[in-house]
Amino acid sequence: MDAAIIGFGTVGRAFARKAAEKAQSLKGRHSLDLRIIGVYDPKFGSAFDPSGLNPMELLRALEAGGRLSECGRGDRGLTGLDMIRSPDVDLVIELTHTDLRRGEPGLTHLREALGLGKDVITTNKGPLALAYWELRDLAERKGAFLGFEGTVLSGTPAINLAQLCIEPAEVVSLEGVLNGTTNFILSSMEAGESFEEALSSAIRMGFAEADPSNDIDGLDAAAKVTILANSVMGGRLRFEDVEVSGIRGIGKGDVSRSLSNGKRIKLLARAWRDGGAIRAWVGPAEIDQSNPLAMAEGITNALTYHLDVGYSVTIMGPGAGGDSAAMAVMSDLIRLAHFRRANPR
Numbered sequence: 287m288d289a290a291i292i293g294f295g296t297v298g299r300a301f302a303r304k305a306a307e308k309a310q311s312l313k314g315r316h317s318l319d320l321r322i323i324g325v326y327d328p329k330f331g332s333a334f335d336p337s338g339l340n341p342m343e344l345l346r347a348l349e350a351g352g353r354l355s356e357c358g359r360g361d362r363g364l365t366g367l368d369m370i371r372s373p374d375v376d377l378v379i380e381l382t383h384t385d386l387r388r389g390e391p392g393l394t395h396l397r398e399a400l401g402l403g404k405d406v407i408t409t410n411k412g413p414l415a416l417a418y419w420e421l422r423d424l425a426e427r428k429g430a431f432l433g434f435e436g437t438v439l440s441g442t443p444a445i446n447l448a449q450l451c452i453e454p455a456e457v458v459s460l461e462g463v464l465n466g467t468t469n470f471i472l473s474s475m476e477a478g479e480s481f482e483e484a485l486s487s488a489i490r491m492g493f494a495e496a497d498p499s500n501d502i503d504g505l506d507a508a509a510k511v512t513i514l515a516n517s518v519m520g521g522r523l524r525f526e527d528v529e530v531s532g533i534r535g536i537g538k539g540d541v542s543r544s545l546s547n548g549k550r551i552k553l554l555a556r557a558w559r560d561g562g563a564i565r566a567w568v569g570p571a572e573i574d575q576s577n578p579l580a581m582a583e584g585i586t587n588a589l590t591y592h593l594d595v596g597y598s599v600t601i602m603g604p605g606a607g608g609d610s611a612a613m614a615v616m617s618d619l620i621r622l623a624h625f626r627r628a629n630p631r
Contacts, residue, residue: 300612468507493585
């Protein structure tokens with residue numbers, strides 16, 4: 287299987303490293319012979335070689351301050367769309383930055399790849415939050431695989447758990463701590479920091495972007511709950527329909543009072559069935575310290591599925607980071623291998 291990686295930042299590089307480390311395991315255990323033949327990044331250029339690129343050579347080039355064009359023997363001036371359109375590429379691994387307003391450039395990349403019948407794996411939540419059903423239906427029509435485990439809870443298997451392990455139970459509602467940045471801030475405030483101090487720490491430690499608005503205003507969590515509501519619960523929820531509020535108004539006194547009352551404040555995301563529709567909400571809420579979601583501290587994420595069989599399932603784990611997201615891509619690769627055995631081209 288010949289793949290092109292579109293986006294070679296933190297996640298792309300972590301995946302390249304994992305792909306090199308796990309190559310023999312993927313081939314031996316899952317009959318998946320993965321070759322990376324193209325890599326494109328708007329900052330670092332591109333490398334393309336139909337005979338295969340050495341992932342470690344790509345990493346060494348960038349670590350030495352070079353560019354991707356120093357690797358490979360093929361055309362070195364290709365764009366991401368050029369690689370997607372190449373007849374040599376079977377799989378597109380789309381790892382570009384998230385844009386929650388228009389979903390670009392990822393949405394164009396996914397539409398193009400799936401429209402050509404190419405398999406797609408992505409960690410980019412923008413396209414899935416804004417156009418899940420369009421992309422899913424396009425993949426089905428073209429007989430292509432669409433994997434997006436890394437869009438929610440990163441490497442913690444939120445989507446695979448629901449789609450593969452929980453069935454035939456139905457998810458009647460879900461709630462979760464889906465954003466690591468806000469959880470880190472609230473945990474730091476419990477330790478005595480002000481909101482401003484905790485946010486500065488999150489930016490300094492790399493847990494928040496220089497502009498953290500998507501996180502602290504609840505938009506990142508809203509995108510994730512939209513993806514879950516549609517892919518797990520079968521909803522037709524639009525991103526803009528989610529009722530959202532963030533944590534800017536939470537003070538150190540609020541956090542302290544909540545703790546003294548045996549509760550914790552978390553930025554929660556919820557989705558539930560309302561007649562024939564799915565509704566969703568994101569906002570700060572007090573929850574009992576006995577609630578499994580209250581145990582998620584720092585950048586840890588947690589998610590509870592409430593099932594129609596009378597019990598709930600909670601998962602907890604890292605919700606961000608290059609290595610975690612790379613493992614989500616690896617998980618989707620394994621699902622792709624099974625998909626292709628059942629649906630050969």
